[in-house]
Amino acid sequence: MSAVAPERASAVAREVLLARAYLSRVAEPPAPALAAYVDDVGPVVAARHVRAGTTSGPGALPPGVAAETAARRDTDRAGSDLALLANRGGRLVVPEDPEWPAAALAGLGVVAGADGADGLEGAPAREGPAVPLALWARGPGRLDDAPRGAVAMVGARAATDYGLWVARDWAADLADRGLTVVSGAALGIDGAAHRGALAVGGSTVAVLACGIDRAYPPSHATLLDHVVRRGLVVTEYPPGTTPARHRFLVRNRLIAALTAGTLVVEAAARSGAMRTALVASGLGRAVMIVPGPVTSAQSLGCHELARRPEVSTVGRAAHVVEEVSRVGDGYAPPPGSPSRPTDGLDPAAMRVYDALPLQTARTAVRLAHDAGVDPAGLATHLSELEARGLAETDGGRWRRRPG
Amino acid sequence: MSAVAPERASAVAREVLLARAYLSRVAEPPAPALAAYVDDVGPVVAARHVRAGTTSGPGALPPGVAAETAARRDTDRAGSDLALLANRGGRLVVPEDPEWPAAALAGLGVVAGADGADGLEGAPAREGPAVPLALWARGPGRLDDAPRGAVAMVGARAATDYGLWVARDWAADLADRGLTVVSGAALGIDGAAHRGALAVGGSTVAVLACGIDRAYPPSHATLLDHVVRRGLVVTEYPPGTTPARHRFLVRNRLIAALTAGTLVVEAAARSGAMRTALVASGLGRAVMIVPGPVTSAQSLGCHELARRPEVSTVGRAAHVVEEVSRVGDGYAPPPGSPSRPTDGLDPAAMRVYDALPLQTARTAVRLAHDAGVDPAGLATHLSELEARGLAETDGGRWRRRPG
Known part of the structure; x- marks a missing residue:
């Protein structure tokens, strides 16, 4: 390191x-x-x-x-962005790289889906969450195994002493058990979570909503230096990008996607932390809340989240471990999530669908090759896709039908 | 009235x-x-x-x-019991009476089942919860509509200021919304719940673990008088019956059965309130917990309960209303918790244990009477208790073994 x-x-x-x-x-x-x-x-x-x-x-x-x-x-x-990154000891992690957290991020692509809707309450109606094009990264930490072994801890910037205590104490406990604590480096809960993990020499990842060359919030510059030295700072934004409100919301989907579960430590009634929790839920990851006094405004969002059937109330760090180890292998979206035109396709038909180009139609022979399916059965799959409005022919060649 | x-x-x-x-x-x-x-x-x-x-x-x-x-x-x-009841303005509510809460109590008979097992963990293995034979009642309140419109609020006797505040505030809120607040008249949460309902002129029911002529705990004599005047005090125990540990557990099934949902306000890791919650769950009623600081021992039981899929975390009184109006989906019976020396004792042996004096040893005849067990089987129970280190003999008489 x-x-x-x-x-x-x-x-x-x-x-x-x-x-x-x-x-x-x-x-x-x-x-x-x-x-x-x-x-x-x-x-x-x-x-x-x-x-x-x-x-x-x-x-x-x-x-x-x-x-x-x-x-x-x-x-x-x-060129200059990569040079700047290299000067700071960073690296650009891309899908072509073995370090790319493909399993963690795949869900973002799936959720984006053919119809462009992501089905998440409060999420953009016309944009899917979308897989990032690259991740600008600094630090010895790696993302290869994500989301396995990683837990997001998020919450209010204006946290109470109680929330800060829980964030720090549980982050230390979770990091001590070998889990990576992922958060957003913000004031309040985020900072306490990173600090708790660092305090026990544990692993922590800060996902930024700005360029890798920015320290935001400025008062967390030293904290971010610690994370760079001993964990990982990562962002999909190119160098120089300034933080902006919409970027925090967009960034939050990565915090949810990179982890097996999101723990909301404290949250007011409407907050970015709650949104991260909803994205995690949409991705089939565990969503957990730390209970607090019902009299505390900063626990209000947690208790509202707890009303959702997929959200667990956790009373100690050990419960968090239970929850994240319970998350399914496929990180399937939870039952009750909205339907997609591709629902119910058998795996071969799904592979054919995935192989269909958006633009230039391809021959059946090429599609069978790309999808790795038996050419003899291809016609059946294509008919089904056509019947579902997912594929169209163009002079004997096939492409995806725009949704 | x-x-x-x-x-x-x-x-x-x-x-x-x-x-x-x-x-x-x-x-x-x-x-x-x-x-x-x-x-x-x-x-x-x-x-x-x-x-x-x-x-x-x-x-x-x-x-x-x-x-x-x-x-x-x-x-x-x-004859004298009914006369005593009449002298105190009470009545004996029986299944032959239209006031009998048949719908509420039917579940106890069903759960008792043909094999005598009730399927509830920690509940008697050889006895079902059983419908009571009669209810001794005082007060203008009625049970006809139970469990509809009634919510149980239970919790720690050694409650914190936070728990007492929530119990009182939410009980007032729920009573104000027309719900009947049912509890056990104990110190702590129970008393605060009754007081909160009374404070807004609402309806409240105290279910006793002793005779209707007893004020227990003694410091709640005035509170019980208020409930008799404006709500309902009810018990299945005949006049003169003294409170005993096993009677609190048995009584708790009535609190669960008479209500559409049980709300645990505060509870230590093992407590009667948790048992009431488990009975409620077994009866398919709503089970809810009030979240509290994870640092509070008196919220520990609540947060452990919250791990069960059928238990809801509720952040305000309005959530309680939502939950109890949702009852009827049929909840799965519960699993797991730590052990005690008395675990696994059959109910008769447990009653003998409760009847054992701490100081002056008693004869077997007297113990059989106090415990209400078949004298023919008493020797077996006493041998079992002795083998477990729970009882000891002293010149042919028996007492509880210290420690």
């Missing part, structure tokens, strides 16, 4: 890192259309097309991608 | 009242065999046969009934 490590000799090609660094700045997260497009054509091609901004003919951007990137496509600071 | 009303001109025949008053004293509750027998042959015939004590030939008692009634069948104070 070193304070300033050189940029890792990444297994990832430099052009991929540059492409993703560029793409990470070119659209404001969450950018579900861009994320899907990059997933489809790869980051290098996507970056080239976004840079060109072509809206018709070969290499034309899907309208959603064009819209998401129109404002910033001319801003390319990928 | 009057402080001293004459005995009601009951629609119930005097001989039925006398029979049930006699039967109510002749067996220690819960007496599932006797309850089933009375249900089968009617109270008048049952009383005649029990008095005769015939064990063979025509009118022979079923063995279970003979055992339950052997120790006390010669004690018939029905």
